[in-house]
Amino acid sequence: MRDLDAGVCAPRGFRAGGIWCGIKAGSRKRDLALIYSEKPCTAAAVFTTNRVQAAPVLVSREHLEGGILRALIANSGNANACTGEPGLAAARSMAELAAGEFAINAGEVAVASTGVIGVPLPIAAIESSISSLADSLRSDAAGHEAALEAIMTTDTRKKAGALELEIGGKAVRMGAMVKGSGMIHPNMATMLCFITTDAAISRELLDRALRRAVGRSFNRVTVDGDTSTNDMVIIMANGEAGNVPLDAEGPGFDLFAEALQTLCIKLARAVAGDGEGATRLVTVSLKGAATEEAAETLARAVASSSLVKAACFGADANWGRVLCALGYAGADFDPGKTDVYFSGPAGEVLVCKAGAAVPFSEEDAKRILLGDEIEIRIELTGGGSGAATAWGCDLSYDYVKINGDYRS
Amino acid sequence: MRDLDAGVCAPRGFRAGGIWCGIKAGSRKRDLALIYSEKPCTAAAVFTTNRVQAAPVLVSREHLEGGILRALIANSGNANACTGEPGLAAARSMAELAAGEFAINAGEVAVASTGVIGVPLPIAAIESSISSLADSLRSDAAGHEAALEAIMTTDTRKKAGALELEIGGKAVRMGAMVKGSGMIHPNMATMLCFITTDAAISRELLDRALRRAVGRSFNRVTVDGDTSTNDMVIIMANGEAGNVPLDAEGPGFDLFAEALQTLCIKLARAVAGDGEGATRLVTVSLKGAATEEAAETLARAVASSSLVKAACFGADANWGRVLCALGYAGADFDPGKTDVYFSGPAGEVLVCKAGAAVPFSEEDAKRILLGDEIEIRIELTGGGSGAATAWGCDLSYDYVKINGDYRS
Numbered sequence: 168m169r170d171l172d173a174g175v176c177a178p179r180g181f182r183a184g185g186i187w188c189g190i191k192a193g194s195r196k197r198d199l200a201l202i203y204s205e206k207p208c209t210a211a212a213v214f215t216t217n218r219v220q221a222a223p224v225l226v227s228r229e230h231l232e233g234g235i236l237r238a239l240i241a242n243s244g245n246a247n248a249c250t251g252e253p254g255l256a257a258a259r260s261m262a263e264l265a266a267g268e269f270a271i272n273a274g275e276v277a278v279a280s281t282g283v284i285g286v287p288l289p290i291a292a293i294e295s296s297i298s299s300l301a302d303s304l305r306s307d308a309a310g311h312e313a314a315l316e317a318i319m320t321t322d323t324r325k326k327a328g329a330l331e332l333e334i335g336g337k338a339v340r341m342g343a344m345v346k347g348s349g350m351i352h353p354n355m356a357t358m359l360c361f362i363t364t365d366a367a368i369s370r371e372l373l374d375r376a377l378r379r380a381v382g383r384s385f386n387r388v389t390v391d392g393d394t395s396t397n398d399m400v401i402i403m404a405n406g407e408a409g410n411v412p413l414d415a416e417g418p419g420f421d422l423f424a425e426a427l428q429t430l431c432i433k434l435a436r437a438v439a440g441d442g443e444g445a446t447r448l449v450t451v452s453l454k455g456a457a458t459e460e461a462a463e464t465l466a467r468a469v470a471s472s473s474l475v476k477a478a479c480f481g482a483d484a485n486w487g488r489v490l491c492a493l494g495y496a497g498a499d500f501d502p503g504k505t506d507v508y509f510s511g512p513a514g515e516v517l518v519c520k521a522g523a524a525v526p527f528s529e530e531d532a533k534r535i536l537l538g539d540e541i542e543i544r545i546e547l548t549g550g551g552s553g554a555a556t557a558w559g560c561d562l563s564y565d566y567v568k569i570n571g572d573y574r575s
Numbered sequence: 576m577r578d579l580d581a582g583v584c585a586p587r588g589f590r591a592g593g594i595w596c597g598i599k600a601g602s603r604k605r606d607l608a609l610i611y612s613e614k615p616c617t618a619a620a621v622f623t624t625n626r627v628q629a630a631p632v633l634v635s636r637e638h639l640e641g642g643i644l645r646a647l648i649a650n651s652g653n654a655n656a657c658t659g660e661p662g663l664a665a666a667r668s669m670a671e672l673a674a675g676e677f678a679i680n681a682g683e684v685a686v687a688s689t690g691v692i693g694v695p696l697p698i699a700a701i702e703s704s705i706s707s708l709a710d711s712l713r714s715d716a717a718g719h720e721a722a723l724e725a726i727m728t729t730d731t732r733k734k735a736g737a738l739e740l741e742i743g744g745k746a747v748r749m750g751a752m753v754k755g756s757g758m759i760h761p762n763m764a765t766m767l768c769f770i771t772t773d774a775a776i777s778r779e780l781l782d783r784a785l786r787r788a789v790g791r792s793f794n795r796v797t798v799d800g801d802t803s804t805n806d807m808v809i810i811m812a813n814g815e816a817g818n819v820p821l822d823a824e825g826p827g828f829d830l831f832a833e834a835l836q837t838l839c840i841k842l843a844r845a846v847a848g849d850g851e852g853a854t855r856l857v858t859v860s861l862k863g864a865a866t867e868e869a870a871e872t873l874a875r876a877v878a879s880s881s882l883v884k885a886a887c888f889g890a891d892a893n894w895g896r897v898l899c900a901l902g903y904a905g906a907d908f909d910p911g912k913t914d915v916y917f918s919g920p921a922g923e924v925l926v927c928k929a930g931a932a933v934p935f936s937e938e939d940a941k942r943i944l945l946g947d948e949i950e951i952r953i954e955l956t957g958g959g960s961g962a963a964t965a966w967g968c969d970l971s972y973d974y975v976k977i978n979g980d981y982r983s
Contacts, residue, residue, distance in 0.1 A: 248899075249898050283893075284896070284898065491625060494627030495626070
């Protein structure tokens with residue numbers, strides 16, 4: 168497995184593009200993206216668990232039932248959520264407009280939106296620009312970049328990745344772009360992630376690999392505890408790599424699933440590190456819990472705690488807040504058998520042993536906590552083997568600033 | 576029922592006081608409080624649900640098993656949490672020191688602490704000051720004030736209340752003080768509340784009334800989603816009012832329970848309004864849910880949402896975030912049958928009808944949202960009768976500032 172400095176156009180047979188169509192009325196930043204595959208793709212997706220589901224989520228969910236995708240159209244600047252029947256009609260129109268450009272079925276087009284909730288989607292802007300968007304598609308890095316820019320909202324960094332692996336002697340590639348910075352929380356919160364691959368793989372196995380990868384990556388990221396109405400991860404596999412199709416579990420599938428998980432974790436970390444207003448990425452790793460599930464519940468609670476996040480912003484080694492968050496997480500553990508370390512590129516300090524204070528150098532702790540990346544490492548010494556990692560970020564003044572007046 | 580401008584010394588037979596004993600080493604602010612009853616009290620308490628329980632919680636829980644209290648000793652500046660066996664010994668010493676002053680049993684003394692976690696409690700400071708604390712007790716407002724000051728940490732306001740009601744022709748009083756501003760979340764989070772009453776009431780009914788009142792007041796307050804290791808609500812009833820003892824449900828008990836709930840709601844609102852860095856109190860009221868429990872879950876999710884809270888800080892009528900929070904709350908509701916109003920002393924605007932946008936005056940909304948008190952009023956129109964109110968506050972720059980470097 169090797170990293171590629173590329174995105175959704177890395178796998179063969181995919182083209183992508185992005186333009187400004189007018190939804191982001193003020194800024195003239197790109198706001199409409201398209202990803203297209205020459206050949207039909209098996210496809211799988213994971214959608215938001217929020218009970219309020221945006222129109223594009225409803226439409227994409229319906230289209231994914233067929234299991235085959237050719238294209239994916241996405242806009243930023245407007246979430247098309249809480250927009251009633253007209254919103255649903257607009258989401259359907261987006262799919263139809265894209266389908267019309269390639270003479271494919273609208274049911275083979277996924278739709279995604281992100282942005283402000285409750286404002287009617289200006290579908291006319293999309294209609295008048297769809298042809299130039301289709302014309303702009305490219306199979307190189309520039310196509311990927313344009314599409315990625317067109318799905319960004321409060322993101323401050325471009326978050327993408329690609330890698331290549333070998334399955335049965337054939338080079339298989341996968342590439343991805345992700346959007347998300349606020350409203351990020353376990354279970355698919357305000358995030359769009361589009362993944363392409365040229366692997367030949369059955370729909371069932373693709374779905375299995377995606378769910379597993381998302382469970383250990385995006386669903387363990389938290390920025391602010393809010394889960395959104397719009398989010399989705401979609402993967403499209405067009406089979407252009409020419410590998411013997413993966414249609415049963417085995418070494419080939421394991422390689423594919425592992426690579427997909429690696430790619431998703433890379434992007435999940437990027438989302439956490441680009442949390443709204445974040446100044447540092449906070450990784451919470453926990454081992455020794457009774458089960459992986461318990462470990463995940465505990466690690467997530469620490470990564471989600473506003474008080475832990477504020478302490479990370481202030482580079483304050485306030486480990487009592489870590490214990491406190493473990494205490495209300497809802498999973499079983501013995502506070503008296505809990506060790507906590509703060510670590511980072513600048514070193515590591517043990518700050519809590521067996522649930523109680525130990526002497527440590529405040530100076531060393533400060534140096535570690537001032538880094539761009541902090542790890543809060545928790546070891547439960549009661550003998551369990553459950554381990555999990557969660558990712559978050561600090562809570563800064565800028566989070567409040569960004570979200571205090573988002574609509575204007 | 577009438578309000579009294581008083582606190583825990585309003586009921587007959589209680590004395591209170593507070594001094595500086597040296598735990599808050601730098602500030603010389605009061606840090607040690609004592610409340611004492613001339614007569615034995617029936618007592619009831621509700622404790623934090625955090626799995627990490629501070630030493631004073633463990634000790635008070637044990638002492639409450641006897642059901643009789645004479646005194647309550649509390650310190651601020653040190654939580655005596657995550658302090659192991661020495662911490663437990665220190666909490667027991669606090670009870671013994673107080674008991675020694677009045678020649679009562681240590682088991683009749685409740686203990687509470689609040690402040691930084693994981694630092695050994697300097698019990699010597701308490702030991703050397705306990706006599707002057709006992710000497711300082713007063714039965715008037717000054718005693719109450721001193722005790723209240725001694726339990727405050729990041730609180731910016733004194734939060735207390737008292738009221739008088741008549742039960743069977745006798746005037747019964749109750750008074751309370753509360754401490755809490757950060758780390759406040761449903762289920763008794765970082766908050767200390769001490770309530771006194773001169774009602775004669777059985778332990779069982781006192782417990783029932785307290786649990787009901789706390790469930791509809793403090794457990795519906797949220798500041799930051801963190802629940803603490805230390806919190807408790809304790810009520811002591813000394814019977815000095817001379818009413819026929821309440822020992823069975825009936826009109827007398829109903830009056831008492833209603834008064835206690837009124838007092839607790841008043842204090843819960845004060846805690847929310849004094850949330851760390853808060854600039855405005857946010858009340859979320861919801862009706863039309865299937866059950867009261869569902870209504871509470873939904874209202875709490877809205878009051879807890881970082882995005883809703885940041886929008887309140889920015890006076891931004893971003894109602895989509897309200898829908899979104901309802902959507903991930905975890906209780907059943909129909910987004911298509913949901914109306915949302917923003918209201919306050921400056922008026923009321925309907926911002927969302929049947930789950931979708933309605934035209935409203937942004938100017939009116941801004942005026943309402945700039946008030947010190949905002950109500951987010953949610954009506955589910957599907958026909959249920961469950962209603963609940965939750966209280967929170969906005970999320971400001973100052974929350975981050977206060978919590979970025981709490982220990983220093």
